[in-house]
Amino acid sequence: MNARNETVNAERALPARPGEPLDEAAEPTTVELIDAYLRDHPGGGERLIPLLHRAQEHLGYLPFPVIRLIAGRLGLSPVQVFGVVSFYHFFTTVPRGRYQLKVCMGTACFVRHAGAVVEAIHDTIGIGVGEVTADRLFSLEQVRCLGACGLAPAMMINSDVHGHLNRTRVRKLLQGLRAQAKKADAVGADHE
């Protein structure tokens, strides 16, 4: 499924792997999260997708040790679990940015030139679809339809929908977020 993105993701995932040795164990908090879910929800393999949702919500992505851990707990092979992870667009094996940009590519947005939004993002922060900025501040994805057709063209940044976008608004939005992150980090550093 989604063969092109998958290849891109796989290529991106590979260089990350050396820092993530196959025999490395999942974090204790993740293990606890997964075991708590399994305790509360007795059952079998149908718990796989809800469990992956849980883990990704917690970690932001699904690193290999977690995939292997889940496989072990459910009595599946890691390949079976990886097959499910790679099948569904929602799951990712690479970390995403602090601000996750999801540009809507639904028909209404397409008709109202969502392509220009992707171009504007690229021009402003230099990343294309499926990529993350080097500082991990932004990541960019295309999504199918946010159901916000009245606001077309629209994009979601984390869980907020921004509509009626054009080049200028996109540039201002992203610059605003960058400034906001800088400020937040400066405040955070002060407190340490």
Add this chain to the structure above:
Amino acid sequence: MSETLPATTLDRGALAALRLRLAAPLRARAGEADAPQAPRELLVCAGGACISCHSVAVADALETAVAASRLAGQVRVVRVGCMGLCEAGPLVVVSPDGVYYQKVDGDGARRIVEQHLVGGQVVRELELAAEVPGGERLTGRRVPFFAQQVKIALRNCGVIEPTSLAEYVARDGYLALERVLFELDADAVIDAMKRSGLRGRGGAGFPTGMKWQFVREAPGDEKFIVCNGDEGDPGAFMDRSLLEGDPHSIIEGMAIAGRVVGARQGFVYVRAEYPLAIERLGQALAAARAAGLLGRHILGSGFDFDIEIRIGAGAFVCGEETALLRSIEGKRGTPQPRPPFPAQQGLWGKPTLINNVETWAGVSPIILRGAAWFAAIGTARSKGTKVFALAGAIRNTGLVEVPMGISLRTIVEEIGGGIPGGRAFKAAQSGGPSGGCVPAAAADVPIDYESLQELGSIMGSGGLIILDDRTCMVELARFFVEFLVEESCGKCPPCRIGTRVMLNLLEKITKGEAGPADLDTLESLGRHIQRTSLCGLGQTAPNAVLSTLRHFRTEYDAHVGEGRCPAGQCKALLTYTIAAEPCSGCALCAKACPSGAITGEIKHVHTINQDLCIHCGACLSVCPTDAVQAV
């Protein structure tokens, strides 16, 4: 009228008392009856689109303003589900007056409270109004957008507080379930569903009563009920609005079916992109369980039924029923050959009844008001109403429920308010990626399952994208095929490879590199994919191409024969020039041009060297004065 229910379970007497007490004011709120004595309320649309336009802050501002006025404590702010007119959001309604306010912000909220509620004067500048031919100014529910609609599935959306069980009950909620538990036998219910003529709203239009009967008759003591809330079609948001705006109607429909076919467990499969729908459905489920309307021994009837939510993970093909069931089982969502149909062997091999969200929402009204009432609406073979998500090049983007058989022209010109920007109505795309395009020339055909199919499209789940003369039909077909290439699960070669080859051909055409033979290849390949694919995704994948080839052949010919894109959208086929008049000589275009084709001095008109131009369109997109022209 804020209702908090006791934490104990409800019996039939308590439900009846609730209806008696709250029904009249809620009817007034819905505009179904005059009730001048109904309490003053401010309804704020808390549907997805309005929330994105900050309607939550508007609701807060209204509450603050009311609290600060002499009406403190007398006017309640109610956060209701989607009212449908997303374009005008955030919407606020003063009830029971029926005055609609559009695009309300914090300042508007204060004016509504001070000027309208306290001062008794409608705020004209914010009022939703439409001028109709003849110069009459229509307001409120009389604007054509609302006046032409018939609400059955959406009966409670925009009227009740979505998760309030009391308000749902007061709208005759769970009354149909009571009837099915205590008065009607299962065959009578199935008979009513059949006579109503209700057909599945998820796309295929299969007769609902017949499907229920198959599952009822399927042998097995364990059966399942499933609600398909995957809503993968881009441009569709009916199911989302229903789940967000009236979740109890889905729960009730599923419980009724559970009783009728003999199932005790249901699942609602909702896509992960709809967190608000998941949240509200979860709250509604918890409330129904606490009240004893789900769980064991419902209302003392001895019938046990419960529902779980399953969250999708972003795969379009999981809307297909066999794929969806596999996904619930925790597997890759690849479709399976049918037969066996889910009615025979579904979830974990057990008989499974799967219907779409909107189908479920239509169940209770049919049982309460009768099959004949429902069947009197619509056309010979398509009964009742259909919810459409209206979007694209249209003034009134939003959600509309209309009787089957309405014409596209009525939807576009009257309900939709026409095409903005003085552009011409070119076509309507229905049915999402599986659908096709209906040209403006066919706008007077009554819309139903059959007529759309004859036009080479499908009803689909109800996404209706309106296109104006700036949409290139070849590029649109390419967009949908690209979508399907990405979403094909890869299991069967006609779909996996065929859609890829179609995409290559379409890309060739939009780049002006194709010859006339390519159009024939495209057409025959499309027919081949239709015939040989495993599931509905592949079988319908060529529709976008075939329907545009059928209705807009001249546009394809212009790309292929003349290297010209009549809509001016295919970048590679356009000639870019800079008009002297608006050009400010800012040199942004020259900077953006990757091939050095643009020259000129600062503050003087720039020019494009056509021999160097690579048709990338970069100049067009950066020009701040719209001086770059592409034809």
